Amino acid sequence: MKRINVLYNEQPCYDIIINNSWHMLSDEISKFDVKKRKICIVTESNVGPIYAKEVRDIVSSLCSKCILFEFPAGEKSKNLDMIDEIYEVLIKEKFDRNDMLIALGGGVVGDMTGFAAATYLRGIRFIQIPTSLLAQVDSSIGGKTGVDFKGYKNMVGAFKQPSLVYINLNSLKTLPNREFISGIGEVIKYGFIRNRDFFLWLNDNIDKVKTLDEAALEYIVTTSCYAKKEVVENDFTEKGERATLNFGHTIGHAVEKLKDFSLLHGECVAIGMKAALEISVKKNMISCEEYNNGIDLIKQYDLPTDTNGIDAEQVVSATLNDKKMDSGVIKFILIDGIGKAVIDKTVTREDMLMAVKNIIV
Ligand SMILES: NC(=O)c1ccc[n+]([C@@H]2O[C@H](COP(=O)([O-])OP(=O)(O)OC[C@H]3O[C@@H](n4cnc5c(N)ncnc54)[C@H](O)[C@@H]3O)[C@@H](O)[C@H]2O)c1
Numbered sequence: 226m227k228r229i230n231v232l233y234n235e236q237p238c239y240d241i242i243i244n245n246s247w248h249m250l251s252d253e254i255s256k257f258d259v260k261k262r263k264i265c266i267v268t269e270s271n272v273g274p275i276y277a278k279e280v281r282d283i284v285s286s287l288c289s290k291c292i293l294f295e296f297p298a299g300e301k302s303k304n305l306d307m308i309d310e311i312y313e314v315l316i317k318e319k320f321d322r323n324d325m326l327i328a329l330g331g332g333v334v335g336d337m338t339g340f341a342a343a344t345y346l347r348g349i350r351f352i353q354i355p356t357s358l359l360a361q362v363d364s365s366i367g368g369k370t371g372v373d374f375k376g377y378k379n380m381v382g383a384f385k386q387p388s389l390v391y392i393n394l395n396s397l398k399t400l401p402n403r404e405f406i407s408g409i410g411e412v413i414k415y416g417f418i419r420n421r422d423f424f425l426w427l428n429d430n431i432d433k434v435k436t437l438d439e440a441a442l443e444y445i446v447t448t449s450c451y452a453k454k455e456v457v458e459n460d461f462t463e464k465g466e467r468a469t470l471n472f473g474h475t476i477g478h479a480v481e482k483l484k485d486f487s488l489l490h491g492e493c494v495a496i497g498m499k500a501a502l503e504i505s506v507k508k509n510m511i512s513c514e515e516y517n518n519g520i521d522l523i524k525q526y527d528l529p530t531d532t533n534g535i536d537a538e539q540v541v542s543a544t545l546n547d548k549k550m551d552s553g554v555i556k557f558i559l560i561d562g563i564g565k566a567v568i569d570k571t572v573t574r575e576d577m578l579m580a581v582k583n584i585i586v
């Protein structure tokens with residue numbers, strides 16, 4: 226078992242537990258004085274049938290009442306109507322400020338449960354139990370919560386730190402392979418932006434990772450959680466360093482949108498990372514050899530580096546319209562050697578167009 230403490234405002238805030246079972250869940254939740262409290266487990270229609278019973282049995286033995294709220298899986302549920310339904314259940318069950326929510330599922334469940342916890346009665350406690358790789362290495366850490374609004378992704382939200390993040394690596398065994406590989410897109414990103422040794426390790430252990438070897442999974446999840454923890458601790462309101470997490474996302478988000486969300490998030494990040502590597506090599510920040518090694522690693526994990534059916538000019542325009550703009554200047558994340566991200570404000574429309582032309586076949 227691994228335990229990583231995350232600081233907020235330089236004070237200890239919450240632990241991330243990385244384990245191979247539900248074994249420690251009971252002890253970890255008991256620390257929160259829940260004996261006389263109610264707990265609502267929020268989950269969705271894919272994850273609920275596999276894990277909700279086991280988790281609910283554990284939680285029920287610790288608190289006065291444990292209820293389950295399950296919604297249809299997928300991004301289409303991540304909206305204010307579904308938050309409405311969560312509020313209604315909490316009001317009907319008379320949840321007060323001392324009660325608690327648990328998010329059991331991928332990033333969709335985590336973002337929604339976190340947002341409900343941030344806003345119900347001006348804020349109640351919540352625990353993250355992330356079950357997708359993307360949620361384990363990224364979305365469950367850092368306190369960003371929210372929902373989509375009228376087709377705009379993550380348009381309404383709040384910062385709300387969880388009380389605990391409990392990761393059971395075994396839950397990755399039921400995750401569809403394409404979702405797992407999509408999560409690997411974010412894992413590789415940490416190698417590119419802050420850890421060259423991790424990048425090299427990922428290159429040397431491809432088979433172990435792809436076959437879900439337990440030690441390999443523990444290593445990649447722990448290393449990624451550390452990376453995310455360090456970035457958010459240095460910049461918990463997303464003013465500076467946290468922007469480096471957007472490596473591959475600037476163009477990736479535009480591709481995701483123009484492909485009408487038919488590609489998974491990590492797949493678009495992989496395509497966006499190729500574009501960012503193109504610009505990095507053009508600006509002499511990485512050598513051709515580093516560029517080739519980077520592209521090779523992405524491909525070896527079966528992630529895409531290009532796409533079709535979209536227009537390069539449209540991708541650039543969509544990128545320039547993204548909310549990551551800072552008073553008209555795009556903050557582009559490049560790498561200055563493998564393992565070191567930089568925030569660059571000098572990337573031009575032409576630089577972007579050149580890179581985007583190379584990701585469209
Ligand atoms: N808050 C943040 O900082 C942050 C960061 C990145 C992404 N996000 C958000 O996260 C969401 C994407 O997260 P995601 O990729 O986990 O999506 P998701 O929650 O939709 O999960 C992906 C798919 O895997 C299934 N699934 C999850 N765990 C499973 C398991 N153990 N076994 C079987 N099936 C399982 C889900 O039912 C779903 O079909 C997006 O809404 C995105 O905006 C938030």
Ligand SMILES: [Zn+2]
Nearest residue numbers: 411474490494
């Ligand atoms: Zn991402």
